[in-house]
Amino acid sequence: MSTRDDDTTDAHVSTRQDDRPLLEISNLHTYFRTDSEDVRAVDGVSLSVEPGETVAIVGESGSGKTVTSEAITRLFKSPPGYIPEGSIRINGREITELSDDELRQVRGAEVSHIFQNPQGALNPVYTIGWQIREAIQLHADVTKSEARERAVELLTQVGIPEASSRLDDYPHEFSGGMKQRVLIAIALACEPDLLIADEPTTALDVTIQAQILKLLKELQEQRDMGMLFITHDLGVVAEIADRVAVMYAGKIMEKGSVVDVFETPAHPYTRALLDCLPGRGGIGGIPGDLPDPRSPPPGCRFADRCPHAIDACRTDEQPRMHQVGDAPDHTTSCVHFEPGRDSSTVLNADLEPAGSPSPSDGVERGDRR
Numbered sequence: 001m002s003t004r005d006d007d008t009t010d011a012h013v014s015t016r017q018d019d020r021p022l023l024e025i026s027n028l029h030t031y032f033r034t035d036s037e038d039v040r041a042v043d044g045v046s047l048s049v050e051p052g053e054t055v056a057i058v059g060e061s062g063s064g065k066t067v068t069s070e071a072i073t074r075l076f077k078s079p080p081g082y083i084p085e086g087s088i089r090i091n092g093r094e095i096t097e098l099s100d101d102e103l104r105q106v107r108g109a110e111v112s113h114i115f116q117n118p119q120g121a122l123n124p125v126y127t128i129g130w131q132i133r134e135a136i137q138l139h140a141d142v143t144k145s146e147a148r149e150r151a152v153e154l155l156t157q158v159g160i161p162e163a164s165s166r167l168d169d170y171p172h173e174f175s176g177g178m179k180q181r182v183l184i185a186i187a188l189a190c191e192p193d194l195l196i197a198d199e200p201t202t203a204l205d206v207t208i209q210a211q212i213l214k215l216l217k218e219l220q221e222q223r224d225m226g227m228l229f230i231t232h233d234l235g236v237v238a239e240i241a242d243r244v245a246v247m248y249a250g251k252i253m254e255k256g257s258v259v260d261v262f263e264t265p266a267h268p269y270t271r272a273l274l275d276c277l278p279g280r281g282g283i284g285g286i287p288g289d290l291p292d293p294r295s296p297p298p299g300c301r302f303a304d305r306c307p308h309a310i311d312a313c314r315t316d317e318q319p320r321m322h323q324v325g326d327a328p329d330h331t332t333s334c335v336h337f338e339p340g341r342d343s344s345t346v347l348n349a350d351l352e353p354a355g356s357p358s359p360s361d362g363v364e365r366g367d368r369r
């Protein structure tokens with residue numbers, strides 16, 4: 001690890017290496033011990049996030065999205081959870097080898113999380129102001145009144161009206177959407193390089209969801225922050241992300257820019273997910289269930305639910321990531337995209353005709369960076 005000439009006691013500053021992705025996950029495995037076989041929640045995931053970029057992980061319930069995001073700062077309960085293999089680098093520094101103390105520093109200074117349920121994440125017995133000040137003072141050596149001032153600033157930035165008069169209010173005095181804004185303020189208190197958001201709008205009603213997404217996008221652009229955004233909703237992906245990783249049963253099935261993946265969905269699993277979007281004719285989700293994460297089948301994990309499965313899909317390992325078309329960063333783990341095979345079998349198969357790729361049609365506006 002190289003250090004720069006600035007304050008080396010501050011991991012936040014000293015570990016930044018500009019030629020490295022902000023977050024680089026390689027071949028990450030995260031398993032949970034049980035009485036029988038381990039649950040292979042994450043089974044060989046690689047992805048990266050650059051500064052200022054939003055990467056979404058999308059997939060059905062149980063596909064391993066949350067465990068992937070929790071593995072980054074080791075938030076999962078351990079035991080039973082453990083990382084048998086893989087590497088996670090933040091600003092170029094390997095963090096799977098850090099002690100709990102060192103990780104706590106990473107969690108406060110470089111990486112923040114926000115979660116689905118704002119209800120449970122705030123402490124009901126302390127005021128909002130107290131909770132934000134705590135977060136600020138944990139990472140910066142400031143006086144109480146400076147922290148208070150900063151708390152008002154943060155609350156204003158996340159769109160809480162008359163912020164200074166709300167500091168002494170308790171969480172129950174805030175609506176769900178306002179609580180999520182407070183939690184975003186707390187997450188931003190340490191000026192993270194990377195914000196990990198796990199279904200942050202799922203518990204909120206639709207109008208509030210849209211407001212929070214817009215807010216996150218604005219804050220991220222202002223701060224050039226990287227964001228890893230977990231969702232099961234492709235409409236939300238279109239709205240917020242630059243790149244997307246489609247995850248199924250602990251593996252990544254397809255990765256690419258949001259535009260490429262929505263315009264040329266390659267993996268039959270991605271195509272099935274897209275078919276489930278409102279307005280695309282799909283009803284009630286993809287038929288069938290995820291494989292047992294304790295004993296996944298050989299070959300492609302989606303084969304049993306895949307309309308295009310052939311014998312080659314059921315041998316050995318999950319297929320390697322193959323390039324889709326000309327886009328170098330668009331890849332899929334599907335045998336039909338192996339050199340020498342005919343990917344048009346999949347690409348030309350009927351997707352339900354639809355006017356727009358998503359209800360929120362963010363992709364078509366061409367405002368991706």
Ligand SMILES: Nc1ncnc2c1ncn2[C@@H]1O[C@H](COP(=O)(O)OP(=O)(O)OP(=O)(O)O)[C@@H](O)[C@H]1O
Pocket residue numbers: 032039040041059060061062063064065066067068077080081232293
């Ligand atoms: N503590 C645990 N012990 C055992 N298995 C676990 C544990 N936590 C998660 N799992 C399993 O890991 C797999 C992945 O779970 P994960 O929560 O990451 O899915 P997800 O994609 O986030 O789903 P959702 O959309 O429902 O949030 C699931 O099979 C889940 O049951």
Ligand code: NI
Pocket residue numbers: 065066067198
């Ligand atoms: Ni989850």
